[in-house]
Amino acid sequence: MSGMNKSVQSKNRVVDSSTAAIPPINFTQLRFPKVLLLLLLCATTVAGFLWLPPAVAFRNPGLARIVVFHVPCSIVASIASGVTLWYAISYLITRSSMDDVKSRVSAELSLLFWVLTTVTGAVFAKAQWGTYWNWDIKQGAIVLLLMIYAAYFALRSAIIDERKQAAIGAAYSIFATICVPFLTYVLPNSTEDTLHPKGTITTKEGLSPEYRIVLWAGVLGLTLVYVWVWRQHVALDEIRLKLAARRSARRAARISGFVVTETE
Amino acid sequence: MKSDAGAAGASTSATVSRWLDCAAVVFTKELRVELRTRYALSAVALFAVITVIMVSAVLVGASVRADVKAALVWIILLFAALSGLSRVFVREEEAGTAAILRLTAPPSSVFAGKLLFNLALIGVVELVSVPLFLLLMPVEKLQLGLLMVILTAGGAGLASAATFTAALIAHAASGKSALYPIISFPVLMPLALIAVQATVGAFDAIPIHILRAWNDVGVLGAYAIVMTTASFLLFEYVWHE
Numbered sequence: 001m002s003g004m005n006k007s008v009q010s011k012n013r014v015v016d017s018s019t020a021a022i023p024p025i026n027f028t029q030l031r032f033p034k035v036l037l038l039l040l041l042c043a044t045t046v047a048g049f050l051w052l053p054p055a056v057a058f059r060n061p062g063l064a065r066i067v068v069f070h071v072p073c074s075i076v077a078s079i080a081s082g083v084t085l086w087y088a089i090s091y092l093i094t095r096s097s098m099d100d101v102k103s104r105v106s107a108e109l110s111l112l113f114w115v116l117t118t119v120t121g122a123v124f125a126k127a128q129w130g131t132y133w134n135w136d137i138k139q140g141a142i143v144l145l146l147m148i149y150a151a152y153f154a155l156r157s158a159i160i161d162e163r164k165q166a167a168i169g170a171a172y173s174i175f176a177t178i179c180v181p182f183l184t185y186v187l188p189n190s191t192e193d194t195l196h197p198k199g200t201i202t203t204k205e206g207l208s209p210e211y212r213i214v215l216w217a218g219v220l221g222l223t224l225v226y227v228w229v230w231r232q233h234v235a236l237d238e239i240r241l242k243l244a245a246r247r248s249a250r251r252a253a254r255i256s257g258f259v260v261t262e263t264e
Numbered sequence: 265m266k267s268d269a270g271a272a273g274a275s276t277s278a279t280v281s282r283w284l285d286c287a288a289v290v291f292t293k294e295l296r297v298e299l300r301t302r303y304a305l306s307a308v309a310l311f312a313v314i315t316v317i318m319v320s321a322v323l324v325g326a327s328v329r330a331d332v333k334a335a336l337v338w339i340i341l342l343f344a345a346l347s348g349l350s351r352v353f354v355r356e357e358e359a360g361t362a363a364i365l366r367l368t369a370p371p372s373s374v375f376a377g378k379l380l381f382n383l384a385l386i387g388v389v390e391l392v393s394v395p396l397f398l399l400l401m402p403v404e405k406l407q408l409g410l411l412m413v414i415l416t417a418g419g420a421g422l423a424s425a426a427t428f429t430a431a432l433i434a435h436a437a438s439g440k441s442a443l444y445p446i447i448s449f450p451v452l453m454p455l456a457l458i459a460v461q462a463t464v465g466a467f468d469a470i471p472i473h474i475l476r477a478w479n480d481v482g483v484l485g486a487y488a489i490v491m492t493t494a495s496f497l498l499f500e501y502v503w504h505e
Contacts, residue, residue, distance in 0.1 A: 092501045140457070149449040155447050158436035164505045168435050171498045174445060175428060178494050182454035182487055 034228070040221045044068065048216045055211065063127035063162040068211065070120040074220035076226050079112030081145070083230075085177050088170035097241060098234070100166035104156070105233040107173065108224055118142050130176050138196050141184045147177040286369040286503035288379025294352060295384075305384055308348035315340045320400035330403060334463035337397055338456055342422070344389055346445045349426040353434035354376040360432075362395055371503040379427045379459075379492070386419040405469035408478055416468060417484035418459040424488055425451045428495035431502050451491075458483050 024202075048068045050166035087103035121139070122132040133139060152173055159165040298304055319336055328336075356362040365374055394415065398406065429448045433440050458480050465477025 025393075045367045118340055144450055144453050147453070151447040151450050154443060155432065155436070158439055158443050160437045164435050167501055168432050170485075172429075172432055175432075175491075175498055178490060179425070179451050179454050179487070181489050183457070184481070217265045 011241060022207065035219065037224050037228070040217060042212055044218045045219055048218070052210055052214060053208075055125075055208075058128055060127045063124075066120055066124050066127070067214075068218050069213045070117065070124050071215055072222045073117040073120055075219050076222040077110050077113035077117055079223060080106050080113055080230075081177065081224055084173055084233055086109055089175045091166060091170045097162075097166065100170065101169060101237040101241070102230075102234055104231055107149055108233075110232055111146070111153075113226070114142060114145050114149065114221075118146065136196060138184070144180060144183050148173075148180075152176070158249070161206065226248065268298050275378050283370055283373045284359070284363050285309050287376040287380070288372035290365075290369060290374050290380050291380045294378060297355070298381070298385075302350040304351045307351070308344050308385060309346045312340055312389050313396060315344065316400060317399045318480075318485060320397075323401070325470065326505065328401060330468035331460075331464045333397075335460050336401075337394065337417070337463060338460050339413065340393065340397070341386075341390065341419075342389060342449075342452060342456060343445075344393065345354055345386060345422055345426055346448055349382050349385065349423070349434055350440065351431045351432040352381060352388045353443065354440055357434045366503065371500045374503065375427070375431070375496060375499045378430075379424060380497070381429075382423040382427045383420065385421045385493035390419055400420065400493070403424055403467045405467075407466040407469055407477075410481075411466040412489035413476065413481050414459060414462045414484065417481050418455060421455045421488035422489055424492040424495055425455065426440060428499065428502075435502075435505060455484070455487055458487070 035163065048065050052065050055064035055067070059066035083106040084103050087099045087106065091099040091103055103150055119137075123140070125133045125134065125136075125139075129136075152169060156165050156169045159168055312347060313459060319340065353362075394411075426448055429444065430453060433444045436443055462477040462480035462484065465473035465475075465480075
C-alpha cells in the first residue's frame with residue numbers, strides 16, 4: 001500500500017517537472033531593463049563628480065567624492081563573496097555542478113570588485129592620508145581577500161578532474177572565508193590604530209543626505225551590474241556544461257557501437 | 265537492529281572507541297613511516313635551523329629590535345612548516361595508499377591522526393629552532409612563560425590550518441609543493457599577524473605589550489579551535505573525492 005503510494009507520488013513528480021511549461025518564478029530569473037541600469041550608473045557618476053558638495057570632514061574635501069565609488073565597490077564585493085560562500089556550501093550539500101558554476105563565477109566577480117575597491121581605496125588614501133599604501137588594517141584585510149581568491153583559482157587550475165575541482169574549490173573557499181573575520185573584526189579591535197572612519201555607513205550622522213543618496217544609488221547600480229554579469233556567465237557555463245555532456249554521451253554511444261547505425 | 269537506549273549507548277561507545285583506535289593507528293603509522301625515512305623531520309626542522317643560522321649570520325653586528333625579532337621567528341616557523349607539513353597527505357596520494365585508508369578508517373579519525381602527527385612535528389620544530397634563535401640572537405627581558413604559551417597556541421593553529429590545506433593540495437595534479445604555500449598563506453595570515461603582535465610582548469616586556477599579548481593568546485586559541493572545527497567539518501567532503 002505504502003509502496004504504491006510512493007510510486008504514484010514519484011510518477012506525479014516526474015510528470016510535473018517534465019510538463020511544466022512555465023518555470024516557477026525565481027528572483028534570479030527576473031529581468032530588468034538594462035537601459036535604466038545604464039542611466040542609473042551615468043547619473044551616479046555625474047552626480048559624484050558634479051553635484052556633490054566637497055566633504056568638509058576630510059583633509060582634502062574636494063577629492064573625498066571618490067567615497068561614492070569606493071564604498072559601493074566594497075559592498076558589492078562583499079555581496080559577491082557572500083554569494084560565493086553560499087553556493088560553495090550548497091555545492092557540498094547538493095553536488096550539483098550548477099552550484100559550483102554559480103560559486104566560481106561569483107568568485108571571479110568578487111575578485112574584480114575587490115581589485116576595484118583596492119584601486120579606488122589607494123587613490124583615496126593618497127588624497128587623504130598622503131600615501132597609496134600604509135597597511136591600515138582594512139588594507140591588510142583586502143590583501144588577504146585578494147590572496148584568497150588568487151589562491152582559489154590557482155588551486156582549481158591545478159586540479160584536472162572537474163568534480164574534484166569543484167569539491168576542493170568549494171572546501172577551500174569556505175575554509176579561507178572563515179579566517180577572514182579574524183583580520184577584519186578581531187585584530188582591528190585589539191589594535192586601535194586604523195585611519196578608516198567607523199560608522200560612516202551604519203550611523204545616521206555619518207553621511208550628509210546628498211552623499212547618502214548618491215552612495216546608495218551607486219550600491220544599487222553596481223549590485224545590478226554584478227547580478228547581470230553573474231547571470232550571463234552562469235547561463236553561458238550552463239550551455240557549455242550541456243554541450244560537454246551531449247558530446248561525451250555521443251562519444252560513449254560511438255564507442256559502445258549500437259547507436260552509430262541509428263545516427264548515420 | 266533494535267534501537268533501545270542501552271544498545272544505542274553501547275554502539276555509540278563502540279563507535280567512539282573504534283574512532284579513537286583508528287586515529288591512534290593513523291598517528292602511529294605516520295610516526296613509523298616518518299622514523300623510517302625522516303623526510304618531514306629533515307625537511308621542516310633542518311629548514312628552520314638553516315634559516316635561523318642564515319638570519320643570524322647576515323644580521324651579525326646589526327642591532328635588531330625586539331619587534332623585528334618577533335617577526336623573524338614567525339616567518340621562519342611559517343616557511344619551515346609549509347616546507348613539510350603537506351607530506352602527510354601528499355605521501356598517501358603518491359604511494360597510492362589513500363584508497364585503502366579511505367576504505368578502512370572513518371574520515372575524521374584519519375584527519376585526527378594526521379593532525380596529531382603534524383602537531384608533534386611543529387612541536388619538535390619549535391623546540392629545536394626557537395631556542396637556537398634565542399641563543400644566536402639573544403633577547404633581553406625575555407618573558408619565557410608567555411613565549412611558551414604563544415608558541416603552543418600559535419603552533420596548534422598553524423598545524424590545524426596547514427593540515428587541512430595539505431588535504432586539499434594532495435588532489436592537485438602537479439606543482440603540489442609550489443602551490444602549498446600559495447593556498448596556505450592567506451589562511452595563515454591572520455595567525456601570523458596576531459602571533460607576531462603577541463611575541464613582541466614576550467620579547468620587549470613593555471607592560472602594555474604584555475597585556476595585549478595575553479589578549480592575543482586568547483585570539484590564537486580561538487583561531488586554533490575555529491580552524492580545527494572547520495577542518496573536521498569539511499574534511500569528509502574533501503577526503504572522499
